[in-house]
Amino acid sequence: MKQFNVVVVGATGLVGKEVLAVLEQRDFPVRKLTPLATEESVGTIVEFAGEPYVVGRLEDDSFENVDFAIFTATCDVSKKFARVAAKSGAVVIDNSAHFRMAPDVPLIIPEINGELAHQHNGIIANPNCSTIQLLMALYPINAEFGVQRVVVSTYQSVSGSGKRALDELADQSLAMLTLKEPVVKQYPHRIAFNLLPQIGDFDDDGYSVEERKLMHETAKILGERNFPVSPTCIRVPVFYCHSQSLNIVLKSRASRDDIREALSAFPGVKVVDGLLAPQPGHSAEELDDYPLPSECCGQDEVLVGRIRLDETVEFGVNLWSVMDNLRKGAALNAVQILELLA
Missing domain, CATH: 3.40.50.720 (NAD(P)-binding Rossmann-like Domain)
Incomplete structure (x- = not known):
């Protein structure tokens, strides 16, 4: 070799x-x-x-x-x-x-x-890590059913900002739990016990650098100049693994089973979606099986779950994904x- x-x-x-x-x-x-x-x-x-x-x-x-x-x-x-x-x-x-x-x-x-x-x-x-995560879930759905547009909200761990951010989250958490004043250095505001709807600077239209990355990189990879993706990127007080909530409007009708099958067949994606409904011989806990950042570290696959139809719009689908941002990302x-x- x-x-x-x-x-x-x-x-x-x-x-x-x-x-x-x-x-x-x-x-x-x-x-x-x-x-x-x-x-x-x-x-x-x-x-x-x-x-x-x-x-x-x-x-x-x-x-x-x-x-x-x-x-x-x-x-x-x-x-x-x-x-x-x-x-x-x-x-x-x-x-x-x-x-x-x-x-x-x-x-x-x-x-x-x-x-x-x-x-x-x-x-x-x-x-970008969030682009990879988005497209690993979106691409097989787009290939099978077509996508009119996608709204994505990202929930990004601090490891995406490096070791200093990991240390800052740990230090701020300890400070607050011991009634001390947390020191803010890595982000515009305290990250411990907080959410920051800003990743990178904002442009004149109010989009952050991270949101523009998602928009532009998705279009380039898919080869569609104006692919309709609307992102909101949020930094969350989680050490490792990013999460995303996707609301997708398809070009053709698909059931939950259809979406699950398309995702399950795609390499690098693992569907973690529990049971569609309570069934004889299965426990209620199996309905609570969905992707979690706490259980994704070290995994190569993008985990996808909470798959359901959006009842407010024709051909609408909602889903949730989690990815180890340092690995596949x-x-x-x-x-x-x-x-x-x-």
Whole structure:
């Protein structure tokens, strides 16, 4: 089996560490692994396949004889080094937002448009985590029944903002439970015991950066310039895993069973939807089986449940989904792209 030299940029971050774990778990054929980071993390020890690796400094010459480079750092890092890596001969999988809307850069969810991964010019973009979650549930429904429009509300965990946000939620929660004043640094307002209907800055029309990402990236991946998606993105006091509520208007009629079957047949989606109604021989608790962030950590699939028809509009459907944002929302999707190219 052919093996590959792989660089992971941002190897000490939440997504970078998850990339290392996924590469190992999926037994990707790594000949040589090189974990890199910016100055503050140089010298840190990370583990891969049971071996310790010293994190090196990211430089212009870091990509010689490299097959694949997974970038899990900031937009500024990708802007400075991704094309350098590509010019050195590496194929870059970039998890930042910097290249996602570039016309010459494929934006890939392997289960949906994986065939476009081979049409790269050295750089492939990983979509935003919420875009991946939305489309993993929406795509099979759209393919089977058509979609007139979708309204999506996201409930995004603080791990999407990095380790400092995780620490801040823990510190603020402890402070409030011990009657102390919580310190606010990572978000515009306190996140502990609160909800923040803002992820990124607002534009002149009142949409946040995260909401615009959902709109624009969904359209690009589906190849429909004005695909009708209306998002509201909310940061919630949950450590890991994102949730979404979808209200969809279809182009043709579908029953609950039809929706469940379309979702169940799609790779990467797991329907967790209890029983449609109480049945002999089944407990009432089985009706309460639905996706929860607390039970989704470490899972590769997007979990979908609470499937029901919207009785206020013709061809309307409601559903709920949960996804591990560090895995399918970032690291796993990147490694799946590598697997397409290997």
